[in-house]
Amino acid sequence: MTRTPDVLCIGAMLWDVIGRAPRRMAPGADVPGRIRHLPGGVALNVAVALARWGLAPAVLSAVGRDPEGEALVAEANRLGVLTDRLTRDAGLPTDCYMGIEDSEGLIAAIADAHSLEQAGAAILSPLDVLDWTGPVVLDGNLTQDLLDAIARDRRLARADLRVVPASPGKAERLEPLIAARRGCFYLNRLEAEILAGRACPDAASAAEAVVARGAARVLVTDGPNPAAEAMAGGVTLTHCPPSVTVARVTGAGDCFLAAHLSAELNNLPRDAALTRAVEASAAHVSGKDVP
Incomplete structure (x- = not known):
């Protein structure tokens, strides 16, 4: 029998190809790494x-x-992810992301999510047989048209939406969800500034600026600087991450979201959930996996 999930994660599933150099890189650099x-x-x-x-x-x-897709599904299953609700099209190749990192962080990246975009609303077909009221993670790799449709989708009307833009270049795709006053948003400061339409000096002011635009709840990270959570009618919280040596960058925001959501599903208070998220993200950047 198909297992009932605790959370639905809607968006990109692909192979990451990450090149990392142990020192700073200049444009056009050709250096050894992994x-x-x-x-x-x-x-x-x-x-x-x-x-x-x-x-x-x-x-x-x-x-x-394709072989890449079969290997990806097998690895996801091994890692504890339920994959029986995926859209599998023999005519579409498995998507791929390529990133370059140095000792300071991400240098550049290209996300090839054409198959996800081409599949479109077909990926939502499992919702037809799910009376879903639990958490749903949405990522900005979905097209703006699909995000707009999700904001109005009756099948998700009672869902707890958790929204992440995937990259600053895709932050504006989230406008339909802000306009619909749907979801809790997880952003870095640059993404928050794009949605706010102005520069902000820190994560707290950035989170408050997106709330002022209409979002009900916003969490903002800012690298080694304090992260923040703002919500309409509530007190803004902040938490400073521990100092760590950077071993990787890609996926830190995803770890932050997962740690925060798991904390709230275990009924931790707002401040404790933010603390768990910040510390889990820092551990990921340092090269560790938590818990």
Whole structure:
């Protein structure tokens, strides 16, 4: 029988190809380093992190029936992710993300999510047989048209939406959800500034600025600086991450979201949930997996 998930993660499931150099890189640099092939995509990254917190997450995404897709599904299953609700199209290749990191962080990245975009609303078909009222993680790799449709989708009318833009370049895709006053948003400061329409000096002011635009609740990270949570009619919280040596960057925001959501599903108060999220993200950046 198909297992009922605790959380639905809707968005990208692909292979990450991450090249990392142990020192700073200038434009055009050609340096020695390490290249890793890892299961990735925001939806899958969050699902894997949720599974580590003891939850049963399912991913709604598009994965090809090519060898890359078969290997990706097998690895996701091994990591505790439910994959029986995926859209599998033999005519679509499995998507891929390529990133370059140095000792200071992300240098550049390209996300090839064309198969996810082409699949479109087909990835939501499992909702037809799910009376879903639980948490749903949405990532900005979905097209703006699909995000707009999700904001009005009756099948998700009672869902607890948790929204992440995937990258600053995709932050504006979230406007329909802000306009609909749907969801809790997880942003870095640059993404929050894009949605706020202005520069902000810190995470707290950035989170408050997005709330002022209409979002009910916003969490903002700012690298090694304090993270913040703001909500309409509530007190803004902040928490400073511990100082760590940077070993990786890709996926830190996904770890933050998963730790925060798992904390709230375990009924931790707002301040404790924010603390768990900040510390889990810092541990990920340092090269550790938590819990």
